[in-house]
Amino acid sequence: MTAPALTDHMRIATPIPTALCLKPRSGFVATTQVKEITERALLYLRAGYAVHFSGPAGTGKTTLAMHVAASFGRQVVLIHGDDEFATSDLVGENCGYHRSRLVDNYVHSVMRTEDRLQREWVDNRLTNAVKHGFTLVYDEFTRSRPEANNVLLGVLEERVLDLPRGRWEEPYLRVHPEFGAIFTSNPDEYAGVHRTQDALLDRMITIRLDEVDRDCEVEIVAARSGIPENDAKKIVDLVIAFRELGVRNHRPTIRASLMLSRLVRMSGARPEASDRRFVEIAKDVLSGDTLKVTRDGRSVGGEVVEELVRRVCGP
Numbered sequence: 001m002t003a004p005a006l007t008d009h010m011r012i013a014t015p016i017p018t019a020l021c022l023k024p025r026s027g028f029v030a031t032t033q034v035k036e037i038t039e040r041a042l043l044y045l046r047a048g049y050a051v052h053f054s055g056p057a058g059t060g061k062t063t064l065a066m067h068v069a070a071s072f073g074r075q076v077v078l079i080h081g082d083d084e085f086a087t088s089d090l091v092g093e094n095c096g097y098h099r100s101r102l103v104d105n106y107v108h109s110v111m112r113t114e115d116r117l118q119r120e121w122v123d124n125r126l127t128n129a130v131k132h133g134f135t136l137v138y139d140e141f142t143r144s145r146p147e148a149n150n151v152l153l154g155v156l157e158e159r160v161l162d163l164p165r166g167r168w169e170e171p172y173l174r175v176h177p178e179f180g181a182i183f184t185s186n187p188d189e190y191a192g193v194h195r196t197q198d199a200l201l202d203r204m205i206t207i208r209l210d211e212v213d214r215d216c217e218v219e220i221v222a223a224r225s226g227i228p229e230n231d232a233k234k235i236v237d238l239v240i241a242f243r244e245l246g247v248r249n250h251r252p253t254i255r256a257s258l259m260l261s262r263l264v265r266m267s268g269a270r271p272e273a274s275d276r277r278f279v280e281i282a283k284d285v286l287s288g289d290t291l292k293v294t295r296d297g298r299s300v301g302g303e304v305v306e307e308l309v310r311r312v313c314g315p
Helices: 032-046 061-072 087-091 125-132 151-156 214-225 229-245 254-267 276-289 301-313
Strands: 006-013 050-054 076-080 092-107 110-123 135-139 160-162 172-174 180-185 204-208
Touching: 032 050, 032 061, 032 180, 032 204, 050 061, 061 076, 061 135, 061 180, 076 125, 087 125, 087 151, 110 125, 125 135, 125 151, 125 160, 125 172, 151 160, 151 180, 214 229, 214 254, 229 254, 229 276, 229 301, 254 276, 276 301
Parallel strands: 050 180, 050 204, 076 135, 135 180
Antiparallel strands: 006 092, 092 110, 160 172
16 A cells, blocks of 8 residues: 655745726716716726826826726725836745645665655736736826836736746746736826837827816815815815925926815815914915915915905805
8 A cells, every 4th residue: 555645835935916996986986078088098098008197297097097996996906106116026035935845664674754845936016916817006106217118018018928937937928818908197397207119108198187177176175175166166276376486496297286175174264364273274274385385584474364265265
């Protein structure tokens, strides 16, 4: 009677990243323009092209990208651009060990033991998205160095992912037919942004997003914060007034409007000059846009806030 060989496996490795199961957000404000952009982006994804939302901060690029990804109906893999990224952070790397132990007692009086320890390859997010047909959302991809993103050239054009040496399987991976990719980026002049390769941009369809108009911003603020529309109009008009100042070459975005509106709702303050709570909240939220406003060598940022609150929001 022959004793069976016994095998013991021990894996020490990083767990595979999990994809997100997204559904369109119930409170998402879809204006006519947003609906048109969403429809075009979904058309491009279904045709096998990558979509690139480009524009200044505060134009809703990431929110729209996640909305389109949810509408596309596939699980989502999310990556945020990082200057420290290398190709391995996208594709994968040897990260841990695989131990195999074989005990052979074929001859009763002789026992043979064999131990093997090998490096363990772990796929990262891009590889998982390509392999399983997930939708990749690469947010602010230009914050990663161009050389880290070179691997995307083959993925978007030849539909092949080149894999580095050390992986147990083939040196390349065919892209799943349902794989889709959505990228977002800020303008090149923003701090921490790298100028990406023309070859990579040529493999995407870029949709430029600009600041939303005043009525759309009011609608978004009212819907996302739950404050009355009249209060939302006052807050949006206040933020727009600060944009027109152009202080420090920085224009407060819709995020400032959302911050103010949510804090108004939570504090019970009224967007009026007579409500000191609102004035102080406005100073705090907008301080980054007024710190360098000076008169006679002294900072008057707070005074500017109060002046605009009186002018825009009323007594």
